[in-house]
Amino acid sequence: MKMLKHLTPLAIVLSLGVTAFAEDTPMEKEMSAMNKAYKALKKSVEDPAAKAENLKLIADIKKTTEASSKMEPKTAADQPAAAKPAYLEKYKAQMAAFAKEVADLEAAVTAGNTAAAKASFDKLNELKKKGHEDFKKD
Template sequence: MKIKLLSTLLLTLALGCFAAFAENEPTPLEKEMKAMNKSLRTLKKQAEDAAKKDENLALIATIKKSVEASAKLEPAETKKVPAAEKAAYLDKYKAQMTDLAKTYDELEAAIKDGKAEDVKKALVKLSDQKEKGHKDFAPDEK
């Protein structure tokens, strides 16, 4: 009897630990976003450095893959959206991801052509799109 009680207790504990772990595990979208963020930070520091042009273009290529992957995923918040509004919500999310990809294209062109002003403009646009994207789809993120 004691053994049964003990194993039930242990099983409950193990399940609790697993649930806590699953909750803290980053979503696939969060992983893509974090990867993009990391490359973008490096890029921001050296975007106008002509000597790092190839490195910067390689960073953009990596970022674009993350944006492509992100567009195919759904924000975690989607589960809170009523069924009738879900399709419109996801269409809006994809549209904002498409806009984000376009801005990275603009940044890429500006870096290729060595146009410092356009580089600055594209970086500001990216910050605005990030802010709006997070306000609309990840209210808990900054």
């Protein structure tokens, strides 16, 4: 019992240290950048006066989508060898669908079509949710 009293704070300090030093994967870095642009876009996507800055944010999302598409999600390493190729194909297909919707969003914002821009933005949110359900573990 006395031993436990000393070990518990040590375990807490060690686990905090491990968390603090855990490196982000390259994909996590891309996703964080995508998240920043996506959150900013949420506020202005329906504002035609913000067209220039919206196109800049969409360009950021495009760049991070292209980079992420070439990467493997961490969860791919947990797949049995026989299932991994299909898993990665599915990931690439969902990323491609996401990229297509980003292109549609860009076209809508360029054309000043606010309703279409909002619809694409909402679709991206659905694709994000599905992508995270299928390929991201918390």
